[in-house]
Amino acid sequence: MATLGLIEYADASAEVRAVYDDIMVTRKTDRVNNFWKALARDPATLRRTWESVKQIMGTGALDALTKEMIYVAVSATNQCAYCIASHTASARKAGMTDSMFAELMAVVGMANETNRLASGYQVEIDEQFKT
C-alpha cells in the first residue's frame, strides 16, 4: 500500500543496506520500521532523513526520552496515525511509563485547546513577551 512499495533488507542495494545497518545499530534493534523501508526507494531521501533523525534524537541538552516524548506530542497534534503508533513504541522503549504518557497527552490536549482560544479570542501578545 506504500506508494513506492517497501524495500526489504534482502532486496536492498548496498547503499540502502548501509543505512538499514546504521539504523539497527544506533537503535539497538534487529528490524527496520516500514517508514524507512518506504523511503528506501529513493536512497537520497532515506539517507538524508536518517542522518537528520540520528543527529537530532541523541542525548544532548535534552535526554533521549524527553525527545521521544516531544515526537509523540507533535505526532498526536498532527494526528499522524503511523507516527503515533511508532513513536509511542519508541518512547516506551526509551522509558516512558503509562503515567508519563497520560500526562504528556493531557498537556497535548490542553495546548491544542488553548492555542485555539488564544487565536479565536484574538489575544494581543503581551509586551513583555516581545523581547
Next chain:
Amino acid sequence: MATLGLIEYADASAEVRAVYDDIMVTRKTDRVNNFWKALARDPATLRRTWESVKQIMGTGALDALTKEMIYVAVSATNQCAYCIASHTASARKAGMTDSMFAELMAVVGMANETNRLASGYQVEIDEQFKT
C-alpha cells in the same frame, strides 16, 4: 483587539479576581497574561480553563519543565503566535536554556517533516505497533 476586550484586575468582578489571584499565587508572579484577561469576559470559561491548566501543568510523572517544553512543541507545531511567545517565556522561567530550546525545535521540525513523509508515502503501520 481581543474579541471581547481584556478585563484588567481593577475592573474585574470578585469571581474573576479570585481566579486572577490563584493564577498569580500558583505561578509566583504579580501579573496576569492577556490570555486570561481575554477569557475573563466569560467567567465560566476563565475558571474552567485555569482549573484544567493548573491540574495538568504541575509536576507529576513528568516535571514542570518537561511539560512547559511540550506546550512549546505543540504551540510551534500549530504555529500559534501568542502561545509560542507566552509559553517560550514560561519554559524559560521553568529552566529551559537556549540549548534546550534549539534541541526542542529541532525535534519539532523533524517530527513535522517525518509525519508528512509517513502520510504522503502511505506507509502501513507495522504489525508490532498494533498491540
Next chain:
Amino acid sequence: MATLGLIEYADASAEVRAVYDDIMVTRKTDRVNNFWKALARDPATLRRTWESVKQIMGTGALDALTKEMIYVAVSATNQCAYCIASHTASARKAGMTDSMFAELMAVVGMANETNRLASGYQVEIDEQFKT
C-alpha cells in the same frame, strides 16, 4: 502587502465591479473586504469564490447565523488571523452575541483538545459508528 495588491472599486474593470456590486447588494453593505480586493487581480478566482460563498452561506436547512458561527469555528481551528477577524464581524452582524461567541469558542477549544486525545490514545472507532 497583499501578494497581488488590492484592487479598489475605482480601479476595477467592469467584470470585477460586477462582482463587487453583487457582494455589496447580497451583504447589504457599502464596502468590499480586503479579501475580495486581493482576489480581484484574478477575476476568475474572484468570481468563482464569490459564487460559491453566496451559494453556501444563505439560509437553508441551517440559518445564516449558524453558518457564520461554523465559519468562525473553522477559522479559529485553523488560526487564520484575517478570517477570524472578518468572520467574527460577519457573525456579529448576523446576530451572534458575546455569550454565543464564548460558548462557540468553548466548543472549538474542547473539540480541538478531544480530537488530539482520541488520536493520541489511538482509540478504535466503535462498531456502531461504522454504519
Next chain:
Amino acid sequence: MATLGLIEYADASAEVRAVYDDIMVTRKTDRVNNFWKALARDPATLRRTWESVKQIMGTGALDALTKEMIYVAVSATNQCAYCIASHTASARKAGMTDSMFAELMAVVGMANETNRLASGYQVEIDEQFKT
C-alpha cells in the same frame, strides 16, 4: 489498539464507574464510547475531560444541536477519523438531518478554502475589523 487499552464497565474502579454512570445518565444512553474507555486508565484525565465536556455541551446561548454541529465542523477540519464518526452520530441524535449535514460540510469546505486564500494572498486585516 488503544494505547492504554479500553477499560470496560465490568473492570472499572468505583471512581471510573461513577464517571461512566454520569455520562450515560447525561447522554441518556446505556453505553460508553471507546473514547471514554480509553481515557479511563488515567482517572484524573477521564474525570476532567468529562466534566469539561458536560459543562460546555449543554444548552446555553447556543442550543445542544448547534454545539454538536460545531463539534463536527472542528473534527472534520482537523480530519480526526474517530471524532468525525462519533460526533456525526451525536449530532444526528441531537436532530441533525442529512440536509443540515450537507450544508454544514459545505461551509466547512469553503471556510478551509478561503482561510488558505486569505493567508496565501497575504491579505491585510481591514481597519474596521480591528476594533
Next chain:
Amino acid sequence: MATLGLIEYADASAEVRAVYDDIMVTRKTDRVNNFWKALARDPATLRRTWESVKQIMGTGALDALTKEMIYVAVSATNQCAYCIASHTASARKAGMTDSMFAELMAVVGMANETNRLASGYQVEIDEQFKT
C-alpha cells in the same frame, strides 16, 4: 461507511448522472471515484464542487501535471488519507514518475519542517518581503 452513503451511477438521478458523465468525459475514464459518489446525495454540493475542480485543474499558466502534484503536496501536508491515495493516482496518470514523487515529497517534508522552525523561532519577516 460514507456518512450519506455512496450513490452508484445505476441509482443516480438524471441531475447526478449528468455530473458523473461530465467527470468521466473530462477525465477520460469510465468510472467515478467514491468521493463524488459520497457528495452526490447533495446534488448542489456535487455540482458546485465538480465545476470548481474542472475550472481549476485544467492546463493554464500551470500545466495539469504541476497542478496534480500541488494537490498531492497539500493532501500530504494535511494528511488526508483518501486524498493522498486518489490524487497520487491522478498525478501518476498525468505523468508523475516515481522520481518526481520522491522529490515532491522531499519538498513537502522540508517545507513542513521549516514552517515550524520559522514560527517556533518567532522570526520577523524581512522588510524586503513586505512589498
Next chain:
Amino acid sequence: MATLGLIEYADASAEVRAVYDDIMVTRKTDRVNNFWKALARDPATLRRTWESVKQIMGTGALDALTKEMIYVAVSATNQCAYCIASHTASARKAGMTDSMFAELMAVVGMANETNRLASGYQVEIDEQFKT
C-alpha cells in the same frame, strides 16, 4: 523578536559565516534571510537545515520553479506568515508569474476544501487506489 535573536554576518563565527557564504553563492544573492540568521545561534541546526534545503531544492526530476511553488503551496496550507512571504519571493525570483501564483493558490484552496469534504463525509478509499 526572534527567540534567540538574529546573528548578523558581522557578528557571526567562522562556522556560521561559511554557511551564510554558501547560501549566498547558491542562491546568487548578497543577503541572508532572517530565517537563517535566527537559526544561526545553534550552528548545528543552521548547517543541517541548509544542507537539506540545498540538497532538496535544486533541479532534478522536478525543476527549481516547480519546487519553489510546492513550497509556497505547503506554506499557504500551513498558513506560516514568514514562509509565505519569503517563499513567494523565492518563487517569483525563480520565474513564477502572477498568473501562475493565482492558479497555484486556486489549487491550494480547492485541495484544502476537498480534503475536508473527503474526511468529513468519511469516504472509503476506492479499491483501485490501494495498490
